Amino acid sequence: MLRRMADRRSRKREAMTVSAEAARRFLVTRHMLAPARSLKGGPDGVLEVFRRLGSVQFDPLAVAGRNHDLVLHARVADYDPAWCDRLYERREIFEAYNKGLSFVPTSEFAWFRGNLSRNAPRTIAENPDVAERVLERIRAEGPLSSLDFERERGTTTDWFGMATNVVRAVLEAYAVTGVLGLARRDANRRYYDLLERLLPPDVLARKLPLEEQLRHKLLSRYRAHGLLGVAGGGDIFGGLGPAKPDERWPGYPGRSALREELVERGDLVSVEVEGVRGKRFVVSEDAELLAAPPNPPASVAFVPPFDPIVWDRGLLGSLFEFEYVWELFFPPAQRRWGWYVLPIVFRDRFVGRIEPRIDRDEARVHVLGAWWEDGFAPRRAEGFVDAMRDALRAYLGFAGADRLAWAPHLGTEKRLFLTQP
Numbered sequence: 019m020l021r022r023m024a025d026r027r028s029r030k031r032e033a034m035t036v037s038a039e040a041a042r043r044f045l046v047t048r049h050m051l052a053p054a055r056s057l058k059g060g061p062d063g064v065l066e067v068f069r070r071l072g073s074v075q076f077d078p079l080a081v082a083g084r085n086h087d088l089v090l091h092a093r094v095a096d097y098d099p100a101w102c103d104r105l106y107e108r109r110e111i112f113e114a115y116n117k118g119l120s121f122v123p124t125s126e127f128a129w130f131r132g133n134l135s136r137n138a139p140r141t142i143a144e145n146p147d148v149a150e151r152v153l154e155r156i157r158a159e160g161p162l163s164s165l166d167f168e169r170e171r172g173t174t175t176d177w178f179g180m181a182t183n184v185v186r187a188v189l190e191a192y193a194v195t196g197v198l199g200l201a202r203r204d205a206n207r208r209y210y211d212l213l214e215r216l217l218p219p220d221v222l223a224r225k226l227p228l229e230e231q232l233r234h235k236l237l238s239r240y241r242a243h244g245l246l247g248v249a250g251g252g253d254i255f256g257g258l259g260p261a262k263p264d265e266r267w268p269g270y271p272g273r274s275a276l277r278e279e280l281v282e283r284g285d286l287v288s289v290e291v292e293g294v295r296g297k298r299f300v301v302s303e304d305a306e307l308l309a310a311p312p313n314p315p316a317s318v319a320f321v322p323p324f325d326p327i328v329w330d331r332g333l334l335g336s337l338f339e340f341e342y343v344w345e346l347f348f349p350p351a352q353r354r355w356g357w358y359v360l361p362i363v364f365r366d367r368f369v370g371r372i373e374p375r376i377d378r379d380e381a382r383v384h385v386l387g388a389w390w391e392d393g394f395a396p397r398r399a400e401g402f403v404d405a406m407r408d409a410l411r412a413y414l415g416f417a418g419a420d421r422l423a424w425a426p427h428l429g430t431e432k433r434l435f436l437t438q439p
Contacts, residue, residue, distance in 0.1 A: 029284030031302055034309065041245060041291045041298075041337055042366040043311035048244040048304060049327045050093040051363055052314035055412055059095040061104045065123065067093050068111055072238040073120040075324040076113070078206040079346075081358050082374045083416065086121055088322035088360070091416045106202060109217060113193070113200045116238060117256050118324065127217065128224040129234035131196050134259045134267060138194035141187050149188050153197070161201035161209035164189055232258060233276045237285055240299055242326040245289065245308075247296045248277065250330050294336045316401025318409035320360040320372060328361060340368035340391065356387045362409075364402055369394045376417045383419045388428060 036044075046052040050067065057063040067090055068074060077085035084099075091097040102121070105111045114122045114130040122130055142149045148167075156162050164186040189210050192198040201211040214222060236258055240246050246254065248261075255273060262272045277299070280286040287305045289298040300308050321327060323344045334340045342361055345353045356373035363369070373387040396402055410422065 030282050031284050031287040031305065033288040033290065034300070034305065035290045036292070036308060038292045038294065038337055039366070040308065040311055041289075041294070043314055044300075044304075044308045045244050045327060045337075046314050046363060046366050047311050048307060049325075051317070051319045051321075051327070052312070052366070053317035054092055054319035054363070054409065055095045055097070057094045059097065059101075061101045061108070061110075063094045064090055064097070064101045065105055065110055068105075068121060068123045069125075071326055072126070072241045073114070073116040073122045074326075075116075075118045075120045077118075077322075077324055079358070080376070082360060082376060083322070085322045085324045087416075088320070089325050091412070092319040092321055092325070096412075097416055103203075106200075112217070115194060115257055116235060117242075117253060117329075124217065124221060126234075126238075127221050128226050129231045129238075131225065132228040132231045133194060133257060134232070134270070135194050135257070138191040141191040142195070145184055145188055148184050149192075152185060152188050152192070156198065156211060160215075161211040163204075163207050163209045165207065229270070229276075232270075233279060236273060236276050237280055237301065240280075240286060241301050243329050244304065244327075245291070245298050245300055245333065246330060247298050247333075248274070250332065254329050291337065294333065314365045316365060316405045318402070318405040319363045320374075320409060320413060321363060322360060323358075327363075334368065338368045342368075355389055359387070359389075362406075364399065364405065367391075367394075369399070369402075370396075374413065374417075376419065377423075378418065381419045382421045382423050383414060383417050384423045384425070385428070386425050 043052070050057060050070065057066055071089075074086045074089050079085075082088065083091065086102065087097070087099050090102065094101075102111075110124050111121045112124055112127060112130075114120060115133065115135075116122060116130070152162075152167070155167075164183055167185040189198060189208075193200065193210065196213060198210040199213040199216045201209045201216060203209070236255070239255060239258075243254075249255075258273050258276075259267050259270055260272055261274045263270065263275075264272070277286065281288060281299070284302055286299045287302055289300050289308065291298055323346075328334060328342055331342055334342050340361070343354070345355060345359070346357060350357075355371055358375075359371045359373045361368050361371055368391070370388065370390040372385065372389075375384040375386060377384055390396060396406070414420065414422065
């Protein structure tokens, strides 16, 4: 045992110190945004994004495109949402809670079977009749959604602090505890089936200790973002328990201890970034890229609210000098930008924001607003105009639209620059 621990300690990597410029270039390159939409189109290109990031968060709001679709659109050439559906059919991705409800490669299933949730087992225990009925019907009938259970329609229970339809809560609780899995989606309607009917026996047979699963999940957050610290808002480390030991989770050493183990084993490397307070960490396989990141080309990407590159709002401010606030739940009078705004990434900078709305009935995209960061002049930034036009053309294709409709309040300079693709 002592020898194994010594071997693990011997793999610890030397701490790094990098410039702010290197950190910015590293992040946009690591996130496959330099250049944007550079991965080969098709399901395999989509799967490559999942493998590199580890997971991609799902959000059903689709006014500008669903979150996971926008993440993939920014990285995969000519992205078609049907490619993600095809990966479901091929059972190469599954849904799991990793910060939020996310798509994860099936190759990582063994590390996502267990969790620290106390809410899911409690929900099943407090609703035994519903829980039994749900399993009986799914065993007999195959994949079902919450809308297939008429008797419980309108009955609610507490699910993570919110009043939720009891069947939906039970279905999600069974998914969290590894009894059910997502069989398919019909738009945002989720159909569940027994996990044993969804994944091959060899995948289901592999079982790992809970602490090892949690250590892997913690590492997956660092892999997804690229340069996280020890803390952060936006539930960056949600679902991984407290930082320190807590009597509510007996035997769990806490995130800090797991992180230190990852550093000692050489899986994470400690990083100091010029001008950024606090220690950061990079996964070991990315250390070489961080040490010598390439100069990013002239390329533009629109990134959604739950894109992993914007997880750490504090780092956005200190490293990119970019303030990003998701104003979806703000009253209109309190919004500085817009309801659903996408940050604009150019080279290694966040240079502005755009607020698109997809009108599927009229096959057009309405641009409700565009804002540029102080000091950024679109027409004077070398390569930006062409890169922005390329991004808008790609977005039209993604949206299934054939034209842009600009809001009347956009100024003359913006009209000249943001010309009809």
